[in-house]
Amino acid sequence: MHIKILGSAGDGGFPQWNCVCRNCAGLRNGSLHSRPRSQSQIAISPLPDLWFLVGASPDLRSQLLAGPQFFPSAESPGRSAIAGVFLSSAEIDAALGLLHLRGSQSFFVFATPAVQRILKTENRIFQVLERSEPPVQWQTLSAGRRIGCHLSDNPGDAPTFFYTTIALGGPYPDYVSDDFLQATPSDQSTTGFLFEQNNKKAFIAPRLPGRTGEWTKLAASAEAVLIDGAFWSDDELHSTGRTNKTARELGHLPLSGSDGLLAQFPADAVGRKILLNISNTNPVLDETSSEHRAVLDAGFEIAYDGMEITL
Secondary structure, three states, rough: OOEEEEEEOOOEEEEOOOOOHHHHHHHOOOOOOOOOEOOHHHHHEEOOOOOEEEEOOOHHHHHHHHHHOOOOOOOOOOOOEEEEEOOOOHHHHHHHHHHHHHHOOOOEEEOOOHHHHHHHHOOOOHHHHHHHHOOOOEOOOOOOOOEEOOOOOOOOOOOOEEEEEEOOOOOOOOOOOOOOOHOOOHHHOOOEEEEEOOOEEEEEOOOOOOOOOOOHHHHHHHHHEEEEEEOOOHHHHHHOOOOOOOOOOOOOOOOOOOOOOOHHOOOOOOOOEEEEEOOOHHHHHOOOOOHHHHHHHHHHHEOOOEEEEOO
């Protein structure tokens, strides 16, 4: 299994277009020791020349154009190597990129029933995905089920890889209606994924609300964990003056604190621990900061655009 991080920043990328926080201003004027990042996007390849996306970033078009492995071949005009998309939520930063994939190519979209209803009913712009022939094929995710994905032309072959979905809870996007919220279970809002191939596991949770501790079991057993590192502290956004919401209210478990991600992450985890979906305000982006050092000392890596992992 090959994993490529096409984008590693949170909503809006880094620097964010309208932000003058210390990080964004410092990156623009060259005083911050960091690097630009596009919005979080993960690609997984279980076979040569075949890729699945985890999430669909608003930056997806430029991210795919930057990778020759995603280019269509002359032998199959109009078709790229993208076979499907696993959606962790219906948030704008996780789903908007689907609109970049509307170019008459059929593929699979894996999403919970609630996320499917949001995209197909609450926001009808995503109906452009039905224009391909055959149309995009929606696959329903059910928490706790281990599903084999068969990619061989021989129906008798074993699954190429397996995926397991875990319900992470958390808020639904702000743009959904009150009627939808009243009629929909909260446990379908955000999901994490465990991918398995050849006895190797990757646990991926681009958004981690921290409403349940079930994710720690999967993270402990995986050879690679790619996990939400959006905010350092719960009140991080208060200083920007743009919102009074905390990280948890926005659906992200902060890194620091006695009950933060660094404290909750299983001490017996055996694999690589990689933070992604990092907000432009997060001090870990400053490679000279004490927060950056604390993350590294805890055994975590900080994702960057173009990072690759092979299991």
